[in-house]
Amino acid sequence: MLIRRAPRFTSNDITDAKLYLSRREWMVGAAALTLLPGESAAVTPPGQPLTATRNDAQSLREPPTKFEAATTYNNFYEFGVNKDDPARLAPALKPRPWTVQVDGLVHKPKTYDIDELFRLFPVEERVYALRCVEGWSMVIPWIGFPLASLLKRVEPTAQAKYVEFVTLLDPKQFPGQRPGFFGFALDWPYTEGLRLDEALHPLTLLTVGMYGQVLPNQNGAPIRVVVPWKYGFKSAKSIVRIRLTSAEPPTAWNKAAPQEYGFYSNVNPAVDHPRWSQATERRIGEFRRRPTLPFNGYADQVAHLYTGMDLRKDY
Amino acid sequence: MSRRARIALKAAIWGGCLVPLGTLVYWYARDDLTANPISFVTTTLGDWTLRILLASLAMTPIRLVLGVSWPITLRRLLGLFAFFYVCLHFSVWIVLDFFFDWHRMWEDIVKRPYITMGMLGLLSLIPLAATSTAGMIKRLGARRWRRLHRLVYLAGVAGCVHFLWLAKVGRTDQYWYVATLVLLLSIRLGDVALRAVRRRRERRTATVATAEIRMP
Ligand code: HEM
Numbered sequence: 088m089l090i091r092r093a094p095r096f097t098s099n100d101i102t103d104a105k106l107y108l109s110r111r112e113w114m115v116g117a118a119a120l121t122l123l124p125g126e127s128a129a130v131t132p133p134g135q136p137l138t139a140t141r142n143d144a145q146s147l148r149e150p151p152t153k154f155e156a157a158t159t160y161n162n163f164y165e166f167g168v169n170k171d172d173p174a175r176l177a178p179a180l181k182p183r184p185w186t187v188q189v190d191g192l193v194h195k196p197k198t199y200d201i202d203e204l205f206r207l208f209p210v211e212e213r214v215y216a217l218r219c220v221e222g223w224s225m226v227i228p229w230i231g232f233p234l235a236s237l238l239k240r241v242e243p244t245a246q247a248k249y250v251e252f253v254t255l256l257d258p259k260q261f262p263g264q265r266p267g268f269f270g271f272a273l274d275w276p277y278t279e280g281l282r283l284d285e286a287l288h289p290l291t292l293l294t295v296g297m298y299g300q301v302l303p304n305q306n307g308a309p310i311r312v313v314v315p316w317k318y319g320f321k322s323a324k325s326i327v328r329i330r331l332t333s334a335e336p337p338t339a340w341n342k343a344a345p346q347e348y349g350f351y352s353n354v355n356p357a358v359d360h361p362r363w364s365q366a367t368e369r370r371i372g373e374f375r376r377r378p379t380l381p382f383n384g385y386a387d388q389v390a391h392l393y394t395g396m397d398l399r400k401d402y
Numbered sequence: 403m404s405r406r407a408r409i410a411l412k413a414a415i416w417g418g419c420l421v422p423l424g425t426l427v428y429w430y431a432r433d434d435l436t437a438n439p440i441s442f443v444t445t446t447l448g449d450w451t452l453r454i455l456l457a458s459l460a461m462t463p464i465r466l467v468l469g470v471s472w473p474i475t476l477r478r479l480l481g482l483f484a485f486f487y488v489c490l491h492f493s494v495w496i497v498l499d500f501f502f503d504w505h506r507m508w509e510d511i512v513k514r515p516y517i518t519m520g521m522l523g524l525l526s527l528i529p530l531a532a533t534s535t536a537g538m539i540k541r542l543g544a545r546r547w548r549r550l551h552r553l554v555y556l557a558g559v560a561g562c563v564h565f566l567w568l569a570k571v572g573r574t575d576q577y578w579y580v581a582t583l584v585l586l587l588s589i590r591l592g593d594v595a596l597r598a599v600r601r602r603r604e605r606r607t608a609t610v611a612t613a614e615i616r617m618p
Contacts (some may be wrong), residue, residue, distance in 0.1 A: 100432065141492075152437075156437030159436070160436055160437035160438055164572055168570075168572050168574075170437075174547075223438055223441070267574055269574040270575075272571075273572055343571040343572065344571045359513075360514070362514060362516060362567065362568065363514060364506075364509070364513075367506075369438065369440065370440055371437050371439075376500075376501075
């Protein structure tokens with residue numbers, strides 16, 4: 088193929104849930120609803136409106152990136168390595184039914200149904216900056232709830248020091264997980280991790296929507312984490328398992344290129360990627376590069392987590 | 403190949419080589435250059451620089467393998483188009499990416515090995531483009547000109563290494579370009595070796611022949 092492009096669509100097309108679910112799937116879903124009394128109220132397929140009040144204290148004052156850009160220019164290697172692969176191949180992902188297993192070093196391990204999470208935790212909107220390790224950034228109105236709320240519910244034990252996130256492994260839904268001619272792109276499933284204090288930080292958001300809608304598939308439906316002061320790849324998408332551990336969990340990009348992607352990966356203009364500078368970034372929709380801020384602009388809120396650490400060594 | 407066919411072939415190369423640029427202009431007009439137009443335009447131009455450069459490098463191997471001479475007439479045209487695209491690729495980097503921030507650009511050239519390699523590729527193509535005219539061939543003499551134009555292999559290697567070093571983990575398309583370059587270079591090297599062997603054998607038969615003449 089010469090040049091691959093994502094099909095252009097308007098936000099109208101995107102809001103249209105048919106893009107994600109065929110009519111047949113809708114009917115199966117509807118049938119399931121009638122069989123599961125009590126679940127019906129919470130079922131929210133992707134693309135459907137999802138209302139949430141904005142948490143102004145935790146929101147950027149900048150205008151959000153265009154919805155179309157945020158849903159057609161994605162790094163989501165489970166679909167493919169090109170920016171337009173996720174938008175193109177997203178319909179293959181089925182965000183319902185979906186469960187998230189929360190276990191490891193916790194007193195109350197439990198496998199949650201996605202709709203149960205919707206019911207248990209009230210969502211809010213937060214406008215965050217998203218900085219990709221490749222040198223571009225966006226402003227996204229996410230909808231979700233603090234990861235801390237979920238973690239508190241399962242009661243981490245005293246030994247728990249880290250949180251591991253595991254993305255769905257299913258080459259049928261994720262074509263990028265199939266081996267190519269030169270092998271696998273990454274060591275699937277995608278895993279990411281945070282230190283427990285990072286995971287409990289009020290900025291760390293378990294995210295189920297954006298732009299007033301249920302999370303589109305290409306953005307990590309049905310549930311992902313968003314850690315705004317770290318490079319984008321730290322924010323695992325399409326999560327099926329959250330595990331608390333005592334040791335630092337291995338993470339996908341760190342395993343693939345340890346000298347390039349550290350466990351912490353805090354946004355840091357002073358520490359370059361070995362192959363390119365991190366001093367500036369291009370905000371999608373803007374022409375000139377702008378300077379990158381330490382901790383992506385969240386230094387006031389998170390810098391204290393790293394006092395005494397050499398962030399050049401723990402990049 | 404007839405003169406007519408040759409002209410048609412050249413016209414086709416002209417058309418073909420302008421399609422990527424035309425497509426970019428068309429997408430620009432439709433405001434359809436993805437969410438990150440500068441990056442998209444840079445990488446598209448980089449891709450086509452390398453493709454056309456490899457196409458020009460393929461002409462001699464095609465002649466060697468198929469035993470036809472027409473590819474040689476296209477070599478220069480393809481080489482010039484590769485130069486044209488690398489100039490655009492480079493200009494986008496200067497104007498759109500860094501907006502004449504010379505300090506940052508210089509820093510990148512010396513600090514980022516992939517940029518250094520790209521510069522090496524660009525610099526090695528400049529003397530070739532400058533000496534591409536028939537007049538220059540005459541001025542330099544065919545032998546020296548041919549030797550100078552071996553720089554194109556350096557450009558090919560630099561272009562591929564540039565790509566290898568900029569590609570993120572998980573990406574694999576760069577390997578296809580590298581494989582193509584290796585194939586083309588091995589055909590050339592195989593030919594050089596074959597000719598050396600043949601020359602030595604000819605020399606030996608020549609000596610044997612002289613010896614036979616002297617014999618009686
Ligand atoms: C013979 C010379 C060159 C060739 C064959 C070449 C080829 C390429 C190719 C194939 C790509 C990858 C496109 C992709 O991601 O699909 C690329 C990207 C790039 N090239 Fe070049 N290039 C050359 C010279 C240069 C020069 C002189 C510069 C600037 C000084 C440059 C700067 C870049 C940049 C900034 C990228 C984008 C990297 C990224 O995506 O992060 N290149 N080039």
